[in-house]
Amino acid sequence: MSKHVAVLMGGWSSEREVSLRSGAACAAALESRGYKVTRIDVGRDIAAVLTAVAPDVALNLLHGRPGEDGTIQGILEVLQIPYSHSGVLASALAMQKDTAKVVLAAAGVPVPEGVTVDRLQAAREHALPRPYVIKPICEGSSVGVFIVTEQHEHPPQELTRTDWSYGEQVLCERYIVGKELTCAVIGDRALDVIEIVPNVTFYDYTAKYAPGGSRHVLPAGIKPNVYQHVRTLALRAHLALGCRGVSRADFRFDDRLEGTDGLFCLEVNTQPGMTETSLVPEMAAHAGIAFEELVEWMVGDASLNR
Numbered sequence: 001m002s003k004h005v006a007v008l009m010g011g012w013s014s015e016r017e018v019s020l021r022s023g024a025a026c027a028a029a030l031e032s033r034g035y036k037v038t039r040i041d042v043g044r045d046i047a048a049v050l051t052a053v054a055p056d057v058a059l060n061l062l063h064g065r066p067g068e069d070g071t072i073q074g075i076l077e078v079l080q081i082p083y084s085h086s087g088v089l090a091s092a093l094a095m096q097k098d099t100a101k102v103v104l105a106a107a108g109v110p111v112p113e114g115v116t117v118d119r120l121q122a123a124r125e126h127a128l129p130r131p132y133v134i135k136p137i138c139e140g141s142s143v144g145v146f147i148v149t150e151q152h153e154h155p156p157q158e159l160t161r162t163d164w165s166y167g168e169q170v171l172c173e174r175y176i177v178g179k180e181l182t183c184a185v186i187g188d189r190a191l192d193v194i195e196i197v198p199n200v201t202f203y204d205y206t207a208k209y210a211p212g213g214s215r216h217v218l219p220a221g222i223k224p225n226v227y228q229h230v231r232t233l234a235l236r237a238h239l240a241l242g243c244r245g246v247s248r249a250d251f252r253f254d255d256r257l258e259g260t261d262g263l264f265c266l267e268v269n270t271q272p273g274m275t276e277t278s279l280v281p282e283m284a285a286h287a288g289i290a291f292e293e294l295v296e297w298m299v300g301d302a303s304l305n306r
Contacts, residue, residue: 002035005299006055006081008072010041013064014143014165022274023061029295030059042067047075057302058083059295061274068271069095069138077304084298086270087306090242094270097137098171100241107240109233109265112252114173122170123159131175134159136166147175176252176264181220183234184248184272184280186294187301190231190238191283195220216279218286226253229260237268244306245298248272248280 007030009023010016020041027037038053040046042062050058058081066072070092076083086094094100101111117127122134126148134156136144144166146156159170180196195217220227234249241247248269254262272280274295284294 003056003299004036004038004054005030006038006040006050006053006058007061008040008042008046008058008067009061011062011064011067012043013062013067015063018273018275019061019063019067021276022063022278025276025291026059026061026274026295026298029292030299033292033296035299042072046072047079050075050079050081055081057081057299059299059302060085060271063271063273064143065095065138068269073306080304082302082304083306084302085245085306086241086243086247090244090306091270094241094243094247094268095138097135097267098169100268103240104237104265104268107236109237109240110263112173112176112264112266114171116169116171119159119164119168119170122172123155123157126155127172128174133173133175135171135173137169137171138167149175176254176262178252178254178256178262179220179222181222181230181251181253181263182248182279183230183251184246184283185235185238185243186246186284186289186297188235190235191287192218193220193222193227193230194218194279194283195222196279216282218282222253222255226255226260226263229263233263233265237265241268241270243268243270244303245301246272246280246294 007023007027009019011019027039030037058076060067060083068091070088073088073091098116105111115127131149134146181193183193184191197215199214230251237249238247250266252264281291
């Protein structure tokens with residue numbers, strides 16, 4: 001009999017719609033390979049739902065909380081359901097951007113200079129010399145991110161909104177001019193490097209997920225030594241955080257500097273998107289790995305104690 005796979009998608013994070021698309025694409029791929037698939041739009045009753053469904057494996061396609069921060073991983077460990085992607089500790093660590101930066105820097109992965117401040121303080125006065133970036137500590141897909149330029153006399157006042165839902169602490173980082181690069185890791189293998197060229201001023205949520213929002217250059221048009229260094233750093237970051245399965249590391253590269261000096265890791269995504277415009281499937285295809293093959297690999301890689 002084929003494996004029974006519960007595809008976990010949706011949830012209640014700000015990245016819900018992207019997760020639903022990732023889940024739908026992966027569920028269809030597994031069904032085409034003969035798997036029994038149960039699609040689960042994750043709610044707060046997920047433990048009871050999983051107990052009733054009793055799958056052999058959980059394919060985690062949740063983005064943001066609770067799927068990317070160690071919460072769903074802990075539930076799956078308690079229920080003893082093998083699951084894909086990273087485990088409890090790596091998921092929680094990678095999601096906590098300020099703490100992850102400390103670990104990455106200690107492992108020799110360069111990260112931008114930055115400080116963590118209260119969001120209201122960040123709205124009152126500039127936390128860093130301009131230009132700089134303000135981002136929530138525990139969000140993905142550029143949700144709640146601001147680029148503060150020399151033209152911005154005051155910090156963004158959106159930080160003071162009463163309906164602000166991205167946490168009371170924000171991370172302020174030096175803005176790195178230059179190219180947007182990304183590299184995926186599958187297992188213990190770093191794939192090729194994509195340069196992302198947004199068709200808008202900032203590579204925001206729309207540029208990431210709307211068709212035509214950005215252009216992907218694969219392989220990235222950078223010098224060979226920089227290209228290989230991105231791959232080296234992506235794998236080093238994956239291992240330093242304790243990631244498993246598939247991850248994706250995002251970089252900025254200031255090519256005005258000598259060699260690889262302008263290369264900085266922004267974050268590691270432990271639950272990268274698997275939609276029709278997503279980066280990991282594109283990198284996998286470039287490496288000769290079909291989408292269905294990639295999804296099947298993630299199911300085969302599922303385990304406990306990750």
